[in-house]
Amino acid sequence: MVRICEDSIGLNKTVFGMTRPICKILSIFLTITMLSNAAHSQTPTRAPKIKTIIVDAGHGGTDQGAKGRYSTEAQITLNLALRLDTLLRREMPETRIVMTRTTDIYHHVREKANIANKENGDLFVCIHVNAAPPKKTVVGYKSVAAYKGKGKSRKKYFKKVPVYQSSPNPAHGTSTYVWAADRSDEKTKGIIEDERYESSAEVMDVPDVNSPEAIIKARLWSQKFFKNSVRLASMIEDEFVGIGRKSLGVLQRNHMGIWVLQATNMPAVLIETGFITDQDEEDYLNSEAGQIEMTRAIANAVVKYKQMIDGK
Numbered sequence: 232m233v234r235i236c237e238d239s240i241g242l243n244k245t246v247f248g249m250t251r252p253i254c255k256i257l258s259i260f261l262t263i264t265m266l267s268n269a270a271h272s273q274t275p276t277r278a279p280k281i282k283t284i285i286v287d288a289g290h291g292g293t294d295q296g297a298k299g300r301y302s303t304e305a306q307i308t309l310n311l312a313l314r315l316d317t318l319l320r321r322e323m324p325e326t327r328i329v330m331t332r333t334t335d336i337y338h339h340v341r342e343k344a345n346i347a348n349k350e351n352g353d354l355f356v357c358i359h360v361n362a363a364p365p366k367k368t369v370v371g372y373k374s375v376a377a378y379k380g381k382g383k384s385r386k387k388y389f390k391k392v393p394v395y396q397s398s399p400n401p402a403h404g405t406s407t408y409v410w411a412a413d414r415s416d417e418k419t420k421g422i423i424e425d426e427r428y429e430s431s432a433e434v435m436d437v438p439d440v441n442s443p444e445a446i447i448k449a450r451l452w453s454q455k456f457f458k459n460s461v462r463l464a465s466m467i468e469d470e471f472v473g474i475g476r477k478s479l480g481v482l483q484r485n486h487m488g489i490w491v492l493q494a495t496n497m498p499a500v501l502i503e504t505g506f507i508t509d510q511d512e513e514d515y516l517n518s519e520a521g522q523i524e525m526t527r528a529i530a531n532a533v534v535k536y537k538q539m540i541d542g543k
C-alpha cells in the first residue's frame with residue numbers, strides 16, 4: 232500500500248501541488264484500486280470454456296463409408312478416433328473426451344449430433360476418409376449394332392460408341408470441412424460435382440437441409456460457431472502440412488454428410504484425413520506410423536485451439 236499524504240515526508244500543505252482533501256480522495260481511490268487488483272490476482276484462473284470435446288469416428292456398422300482396396304473408411308476412422316481419444320485424455324486430463332462410438336456400430340447422423348448435444352460438447356471433431364471415383368478416359372471407339380424403324384422397315388445399322396478405360400483417381404490430400412450456411416445451391420452443386428466429393432455413402436439418410444427449420448438452425452450455427460470452426464480447421468490443416476501431407480485446405484460445404492456439423496450446438500469440423508482411393512494414402516492411413524502421425528497432428532491443433540479459446 233502507498234501513502235502519499237503523510238506529513239512526515241514534509242508535504243504539509245500540498246502534495247505534488249494538490250490540496251490535502253484532494254490528496255485524501257486520491258489516496259482512497261488508489262487504495263481501492265490496489266486492493267481490487269490484489270483481489271483479482273488472487274482469483275483462481277478462469278474456468279475453461281472448453282470442458283468437453285466430442286470425437287466422432289465417421290460411419291460404422293452397416294455404413295462402412297468409402298472403400299479402398301482392402302480397408303473401409305469406417306475401420307480407419309475408428310482407429311484414428313481411438314488413438315486421438317487416448318492422446319487427448321493424456322494431453323488435457325482436465326477435459327472430458329466423449330467418443331460417439333468405440334466399436335464398429337452404426338449411428339444415424341442425427342444420433343451422432345444428439346450424442347454431441349446431450350453431452351454438452353464444446354467442440355465436435357469428426358473424422359472421415361475421402362474417396363474419389365475412378366477416372367474414365369476415352370481410349371477409342373467401337374461399332375455396335377443398332378436398329379431403327381418398325382416392322383418390315385426395321386433396319387439394322389452400326390453406330391460408333393466410345394470405349395472407356397478407368398484408372399484410379401489421382402486425387403489425394405487432406406481437407407477439413409466446416410459447415411457453410413451461406414452457400415447458394417448453385418455453389419453446393421459445384422462442390423458435389425467436384426472430384427473431392429466423397430463416396431455415395433455420405434448421402435445416406437441426410438435430413439432435408441432446405442427445410443425452414445434447418446435453414447434457421449444453420450444461420451444460427453454460422454453466426455455463433457463458424458469463426459471458431461474455421462480457426463480450428465486452419466490449425467488442423469497447418470499441422471498436416473507440418474508433417475508433410477498435401478493439404479487441400481479448409482473447405483465449406485452445406486450438404487450431405489457434413490449436415491452433422493450444423494446439427495451440433497458447438498464449433499465443429501469434419502476432417503478428411505486422406506483418400507482411400509489413393510493407394511499410398513490408403514496404406515498410410517492403415518499404417519501405425521501414419522495413424523500416430525495423423526492423430527498427433529490433430530491433437531496438437533486441438534490443444535492449441537483450446538489454449539487460444541481458454542486464453543492461456
Ligand SMILES: [Zn+2]
Nearest residue numbers: 289296359360
Ligand atoms: Zn465419410
